Amino acid sequence: MSDFFFQLHPVIQGLIKGLAVIAVIFPIAGICSMAERKVSAWIQGRPGPNRAIPFWFAWVPVLGPFLQRLGIFHVMADGGKMLFKEDSLPGHVNKFYFILAPIVAMMPALTTVTAVPFGAYFDPAGRTIPLGLAPVDVGLLAVFAVSSLGVYSLILAGWASNSKYPFLGGVRASAQLISYELSLTLSVIPVFLWINAPGTEGTMSLARAVEFQSQPGFLGGTWFIFLMPVSALVFLISLFAETNRLPFDMAEGEADLVGGFHTEYGAFKWGLFFVAEYSHMLIGSGIFTLLFLGGWNPLPWLSLGQFAALLHVAHLPLAVGVLSIVIFLGKVLAMIFFFMWVRWTVPRFRYDQVMKLGWQKLLPLAIANLLFYAIAIAVIQK
């Protein structure tokens, strides 16, 4: 089976891998939308959506009612509605850019996935081979470069809608995304300063960052969230701002901007914005996990290799690969839950507070953090 796969043309191999990843991301994005509604409900003391069920599924004894209570069928109803309802195009919009905007939103969201490794296995020689679509050495740089293109979709959507509220939403969103990108990028530099010790091969690869956190010894196995808590905090806050999540929900601002940049959108085009937002969240959580939470290592100071040896599966590449993907996805989903949890805890900032926090607090903090670690790493690594 695997021999057959490796004999295929590399383009076909890539195509299959890409489709497999999309086939995982889309359902996760859909389930995230339901998880969002469920977590909101539970935090507010409600049971959440729990009614929809196809009549033939209601006959399944225990599983049917259980899935009904979980609201699984609401996901399908939502998706079906989004696909099949009339996709109206308002008469006053710039049609070309109006249709282009949701497509532009999806592109960076799906492109960044290629540079994110999501698992690893050990080859017979004992080396760690990361699992990912494109094992590029620029890793994080590629992700940052492409994901910052996502702001164009908001600007395009806001501008092409030719309407006040979407325009304001687009302006707000673009200013916010550009402000927090600085802190986001500055906060991860210490991590790579520490990884790229003198004498080693220079890399920006995310897989290398995980490998660095799975070394033996106390310091080697320490996750970066413990080594560089300020970096992690700045990165996390900027991530909330970059993904337009509450408390930085300026782009949508339901109370003051109707629906923000996507006010004029509906049906499938709106759904694309929605999936793009969740994909951004997934990828952002993935990068946070890789950089600061030890990637696919199950626990701090317990690397994937040791864990696989404990379970006696270290010699089976397939088992190790699946195990690593499960651990990584588990951490990413925990991060997604954290996003939702914060949403119902911290109230939305005012726009001037967002700007003040970004430029006057986070950016100086990120720079000071960078200087501190630059000097400390220079002293330690000589």
Added chain:
Amino acid sequence: MAIIPLERKPLTLAERTYIPQILGGLKTTLARLLKPTETLEYPEQRPAIPSGYRGVPTLVRDPNGREKCVSCQLCEFVCPPKAIRITPGSIPVDAPTAHVEKAPQAFDIDMLRCIYCGLCQEVCPEEAIFLQAQYSMSGYTREEMVNHKDRLYELGGTLPDQHHKWDKKLAAEKHGNAH
């Protein structure tokens, strides 16, 4: 009262970062998430109706099965939204309750107009109309939302009082002392 100026302490560094406060908030929301939900899932679970609840107005019978309403129309006149419409009628002379003389020929309460104020119940001299525990009314047409006399008695049931006002009146009349 003297004005007491309160000293407002400057925020500590930890407070100015908001991080302890946000962590406290996260703890609160997590505790809320783990608690059972407060919601009553309505069609399956019904709320407990307290006594004295003012639900749908209904007509009641006395323990002997006599309809208590004598169609005096006080409720019709007092009804603020004019939801009640009574057509008075007389009781046939050969009926056992002929001495009551009057009973409603038709009694309609338009539930699309009713505001559940309870004035009809308060004004009724015969204790014939009561706002009872039913709170859920629905229908597909306007006509379905009008409760007619038979429906009102079906909803109302029997009031287990032992006044028997009209029987006593009849007995007193037979003794030649009506008042």
